[in-house]
Amino acid sequence: MSKKQIVRWVIAVLCILFVPVCGSPISVVLLLGAAITVAPVEAIQQHLKKPLNIIIPVVFFVAAVMAAPNTTSQKTEEPAPTAAPEATATPEPTPEITATPEPTEEPLQESSDSTDNSDMKFFAAIVEYAASQSYAEDKYKVEYDDSGITLSVWGDNLAMGAALASSGDENAKQEWESNVVDPFVELNKQLVEQAKQNGLDDAVIMTNVLNDANLDNTLLSVLNGAVIYDCVSDS
Structure with a gap:
């Protein structure tokens, strides 16, 4: 068995092992498709020509990852109830001299170049x-x-x-x-x-x-x- 065949078998097994992690039926089907098309089985590979026998499994795998549901969810804590403030006599307002706050610079928006580059x-x-x-x-x-x-x-x-x-x-x-x-x-x-x-x-x-x-x-x-x-x- 050649090194390339061994690598293909390893990738096929990894695709199958990744199935339990994906909760989506579509992801499971795509992962199985990636495992089948990447496996060095002569009956399959003879119908796929280079570089399709590489590109197709990769596309299946990427699509499976993208189709996998995002299980993380953010929970927001409800603020604890606060006691109602006691009624107090309102003193007459006295004029106060307040300093004028200095203008603050707004944060620059991040460019989308980093996303495109990734x-x-x-x-x-x-x-x-x-x-x-x-x-x-x-x-x-x-x-x-x-x-x-x-x-x-x-x-x-x-x-x-x-x-x-x-x-x-x-x-x-x-x-x-x-x-x-x-x-x-x-x-x-x-x-x-x-x-x-x-x-x-x-x-x-x-x-x-x-x-x-x-x-x-x-x-x-x-x-x-x-x-x-x-x-x-x-x-």
């Missing part, structure tokens, strides 16, 4: 985990800020294949389109959809294919479902 950080962790299941540790990187996420990947001989396609080799062009451009456009669209499901409707999602011979050069860039740079077609 949401983006959480989604970046999902993308990081999905990428780690599909690519070697030294073949990808995930970067994010308040506005969006960038996933960059590279692999052996990608630059050579791009060079052949740019030179006019028709077979190399077809392989570049079917094996690089189309899959990465689809991956980008899936990430955009997952970002919207996590409340990041305006997030900028960028996926890049880098030159494995020089990581400072980009071979392909896809932004929110559209190819904005292709070294083969733009050459």
